[in-house]
Amino acid sequence: xxxxxxxxxxxxxxxxxxxxxxxxxxxxxxxxxxxxxxxxxxxxxxxxxxxxxxxxxxxxxxxxxxxxxxxxxxxxxxxxxxxxxxxxxxxxxxxxxxxxxxxxxxxxxxxxxxxxxxxxxxxxxxxxxxxxxxxxxxxxxxxxxxxxxxxxxxxxxxxxxxxxxxxxxxxxxxxxxxxxxxxxxxxxxxxxxxxxxxxxx
Amino acid sequence: xxxxxxxxxxxxxxxxxxxxxxxxxxxxxxxxxxxxxxxxxxxxxxxxxxxxxxxxxxxxxxxxxxxxxxxxxxxxxxxxxxxxxxxxxxxxxxxxxxxxxxxxxxxxxxxxxxxxxxxxxxxxxxxxxxxxxxxxxxxxxxxxxxxxxxxxxxxxxxxxxxxxxxxxxxxxxxxxxxxxxxxxxxxxxxxxxxxxxxxxx
Numbered sequence: 492x493x494x495x496x497x498x499x500x501x502x503x504x505x506x507x508x509x510x511x512x513x514x515x516x517x518x519x520x521x522x523x524x525x526x527x528x529x530x531x532x533x534x535x536x537x538x539x540x541x542x543x544x545x546x547x548x549x550x551x552x553x554x555x556x557x558x559x560x561x562x563x564x565x566x567x568x569x570x571x572x573x574x575x576x577x578x579x580x581x582x583x584x585x586x587x588x589x590x591x592x593x594x595x596x597x598x599x600x601x602x603x604x605x606x607x608x609x610x611x612x613x614x615x616x617x618x619x620x621x622x623x624x625x626x627x628x629x630x631x632x633x634x635x636x637x638x639x640x641x642x643x644x645x646x647x648x649x650x651x652x653x654x655x656x657x658x659x660x661x662x663x664x665x666x667x668x669x670x671x672x673x674x675x676x677x678x679x680x681x682x683x684x685x686x687x688x689x690x691x692x
Numbered sequence: 693x694x695x696x697x698x699x700x701x702x703x704x705x706x707x708x709x710x711x712x713x714x715x716x717x718x719x720x721x722x723x724x725x726x727x728x729x730x731x732x733x734x735x736x737x738x739x740x741x742x743x744x745x746x747x748x749x750x751x752x753x754x755x756x757x758x759x760x761x762x763x764x765x766x767x768x769x770x771x772x773x774x775x776x777x778x779x780x781x782x783x784x785x786x787x788x789x790x791x792x793x794x795x796x797x798x799x800x801x802x803x804x805x806x807x808x809x810x811x812x813x814x815x816x817x818x819x820x821x822x823x824x825x826x827x828x829x830x831x832x833x834x835x836x837x838x839x840x841x842x843x844x845x846x847x848x849x850x851x852x853x854x855x856x857x858x859x860x861x862x863x864x865x866x867x868x869x870x871x872x873x874x875x876x877x878x879x880x881x882x883x884x885x886x887x888x889x890x891x892x893x
Contacts, residue, residue, distance in 0.1 A: 512713070533844055535804075536789065552788050553752045554827060587753050588737065592820035593827060603736075613884055617815065617829075619793035626755060626794060628818075628827075643734055683814055683882045 505546030512548065514541065552624040556596035557584020558632040559673040560609050565650040566670065567639055569604045571662055572646045579662035582669055583607075584629065597630045605648045606640040609633060616672050616685040618665055629669045631676075706747030713749065715742065753825040757797035758785020759833040760874040761810050766851040767871065768840055770805045772863055773847045780863035783870055784808075785830065798831045806849045807841040810834060817873050817886040819866055830870045832877075 503514035514525075526539045531547050539548035559582050560567040568580045583604040587596040594611040601609050609632035618627040639648045651657075653674060661667050672685040704715035715726075727740045732748050740749035760783050761768040769781045784805040788797040795812040802810050810833035819828040840849045852858075854875060862868050873886040 549787065550790060551754045552790060552792075554755060586750065587827075589751060589753060589825040590822050592822055593818065594820075614818065617794065619795075621791050621793055624790040626788075626829075681884045684885065 503541070503543045505541040505544050512546075514544065514546075552626055554587040554593070554596075555584050555625055555627040556587045556593050556600060556630075557582055557627070557669075558597045558601050558609060558611065558630040559615060559669050560601055560605070560607060560632040560634050562634040562637045562650055565652055566656070566673070567601075567605055567607055567634065568649050568651050568656075569641065569645040570647045570649075571644065572641070573644050576662035578646065578660075580657050580660050581662040581666050582629070584627070584665075587628075593628050594630065597628070597632065601632065603642045604645050606642060607638065607648075608635045610635060613680065613682075614684045615676065616669055618668060618687045620665070620687075627665055629665075629672075631673065704742070704745045706742040706745050713747075715745065715747075753827055755788040755794070755797075756785050756826055756828040757788045757794050757801060757831075758783055758828070758870075759798045759802050759810060759812065759831040760816060760870050761802055761806070761808060761833045761835050762874075763835040763838045763851055766853055767857070767874070768802075768806055768808055768835065768849065769852050769857075770842065770846040770849045772845065773842070774845050777863040779847065779861075781858050781861050782863040782867050783830070785828070788829075794829050795831065798829070798833065802833065804843045805846050807843060808839060808849075809836045811836060814881065814883075815885045816877065817870055819869060819888045821866070821888075828866055830866075830873075832874065 505512060505514045525542045526548070527542045528537050529540050530537055531540055531545075540546070567583070569583055570580050571577050583601040584597075585600040585604070587593065588599070591599065598609055598611055601607050612631040612633055614628065615631045616627070616629045618629070620627065637650065639650065641648050656670060658667065668685070668688055676682060706713060706715045726743045727749070728743045729738050730741050731738055732741055732746075741747070768784070770784055771781050772778050784802040785798075786801040786805070788794065789800070792800065799810055799812055802808050813832040813834055815829065816832045817828070817830045819830070821828065838851065840851065842849050857871060859868065869886070869889055877883060877886075
């Protein structure tokens with residue numbers, strides 16, 4: 492913002508706290524901010540802006556971290572116990588959390604959903620899903636031992652040979668992309684991460 | 693969440709709208725949700741949860757997209773016109789926006805901050821900055837022509853030879869990392885993205 496503030500005598504200051512967004516009116520009472528959707532000065536797209544004090548709420552894409560995990564020539568799959576796509580198979584993956592690295596997030600999701608302990612090897616793929624504003628970072632990982640067991644979000648887990656992958660029962664297209672991208676890179680290292688396949692839906 | 697909802701007779705439903713978070717009480721009036729910080733059932737960390745209806749607010753890391761842009765053997769730098777680090781030099785980069793790809797976001801930031809039109813080549817680096825919960829995705833890009841001019845967020849822009857990079861006046865450590873990672877990969881292609889240097893602060 493290069494321009495002078497259009498809120499010179501704002502009676503409130505909007506902040507983020509444990510209680511969500513709130514406004515402090517004349518430095519005392521907490522009130523609900525009066526948000527309107529507008530383009531802030533110096534910006535080029537609409538944001539939620541407090542009409543009184545000018546506080547801007549930014550909404551940005553979210554990161555999904557996950558891994559294609561292997562033990563010998565098998566890959567680790569989990570059958571979802573939660574919606575959406577309950578009952579369908581996936582590679583372990585989920586929302587990245589604050590204060591962790593992408594690698595730590597991927598290993599955490601593996602542990603939570605499959606009970607497996609893994610060593611993250613390298614970045615297999617970066618998939619942009621613009622329709623839901625998600626960036627998927629999928630790693631390759633080696634299991635430290637063949638142990639796996641369903642976590643709270645999984646009905647069952649399995650170490651599956653390539654010929655046994657349940658292609659018709661995968662939860663999402665990204666799961667299929669990740670498995671195929673993995674298969675094409677076995678034995679390779681130091682490669683650019685795969686992207687979303689051309690022409691994919 | 694595998695457990696039964698602990699809010700069986702919740703009188704409100706919290707939702708996200710243009711006005712921010714709000715609750716609909718008995719399906720009609722809009723009221724402020726009553727958030728408390730607690731660990732939701734089936735989760736393992738604290739979230740903002742509406743104490744009445746159980747709505748959970750997730751806060752996740754944000755993505756910075758940017759690019760090391762080249763014309764012949766020079767790199768494109770911009771001197772920041774805004775805080776933080778006003779007056780210091782950077783490669784163009786900024787927060788990824790909703791509904792764009794990481795490549796589109798990087799090219800947009802370049803255009804906004806330096807006026808340059810670029811072709812994104814490949815992913816140079818992925819830096820995890822856990823202390824501020826940011827993931828930086830820095831691309832390599834080729835300028836389509838040597839034109840550049842400061843945008844609203846830049847005081848000036850420059851195409852700089854390696855020997856003229858103002859190392860002592862760079863805005864952030866990540867700028868230095870990206871420039872060095874770029875220099876080490878000139879002439880290479882199909883490589884794994886660089887990560888945060890070992891032992892970096």
